[in-house]
Amino acid sequence: MPHKINTIILDDEPSAIENLESMLSFYDYINVVQTSSSFNHLWHYLQSHADQVDLLFLDILLHNENGLDIAKMINANYPNIKIIFSTSEASYALDAYETSPIDYITKPINAVRLQKALTKIRQTDKHHILKSNDVKIGIKNKNMIEMINIDSIKSIKKELRHVKLLLTDDSKITTTETINALFLKLKPYGFVMVTRSIIIPIHDITAIDYNSSTQRYSIRLRSKLQLQPISQAKIKDIKSDLAAFDWII
Template identity: 30%
Template sequence: MVRCLIVDDEEPARELIKLHLSGLEDFGVVASLGNALDAFVFLQKNPVDLVFLDIQMPKVSGLELARSLQSSPKIILTTAYREYAADAFEMEIFDYLVKPITQERFMKAMAKFMHYWNGKAEIKETNIDNDNPYMFFKVGREQVKILLKDIIYIEGLADYIKVHTMDKSYIASEKLGYMEQTLPSNSFVRIHKSFIIALDKITSFNTDQVMLNDKPLPLGRLFKVVFFKIIQAKTKG
């Protein structure tokens, strides 16, 4: 069951999302809330897989809520304003629905989410070798098995990623945000909107970049605090 949270300051909008979801067997609404502050508190205490989030709300906007979450569920923005699409792309928001939301557009978003959800389940099932953990990546028409220990870094390319390994690179059909949530956090860290790196492949770093063997990668401003905390924890450990 996909646990859904609806956040919108307009009750009719929340009810419409509920109506759209009512015909889907695999989706359940765990809460329907009227503001971002209540949603933030709810998310600290309850597991949620998918959030339908309005942007324009009193006090705290939907985008502010999304940015505040350290480890967030997938977010589908529901808004009457098209001008936030660029911000949503930067934040790797899962989908962007413009009000009034039609049943056809809603179902397209759900089909996209189920593709992601089913792929996530497959990875969990196949990554069972504790000595040599791996993942399958869709490369062209094939599913390619890649050992996690062989990955140096992963580069985001819009709707694709480029997985750089010790031997070669693969372009796979996946998004970087999904990889950030799926890869083990004790082995991989995101250092930039376009890069996730393997911690054991770091040879040096400074406040602006991280060196992986002979490859320098930029250290993004928004990712520095988390990166340095992880490095500090690793050093103490």
């Protein structure tokens, strides 16, 4: 990214665009180059200016359009553009994080919360943080190291003395590394240790249920992996890990 972060805003509420643009004007490193209330208009702009755009503020509930679908299209066609969701609906956070946004902030936008989101984009620029689909991890397997894409990891499970990785193609890799060592490697890329023997990617979580009779929590996953009920002490650790990715639970 250049020193100035070239920014576009897509929102179907003119007042929301005006408010956000006003708030962004206090940051001299943010350069708003385009605002739009229509994705068609924005898409036409990107076809000739995408290489000059660094950041998109994107609403989710647009008139006749879905911001999540738009984010997927942006990621597929213009992966250099980072996304910050700005929406009045907090309930879409789980689905939104599948698109690997820089952040997810709710309206009305709080100045402190906005500053935190902008700090993230600057840190991403400064440290050249890779998205997980660009990253491979070396897995020790006997006398070799096998390189696999982080995005291909479905879960990691300790079974007796062995640690096994289940991949998205349902293949398995057994490693000689400890599950704690793998967690430290993968935590920055959005993985959580939900029990002492299981690691999962946070984008796989769809819900966390509380059973008042047993006073334990159950985590539901898109992958349908069945997890044992989780204690209140352990759920605090999980919430702490999720908070690092701005999940508010």
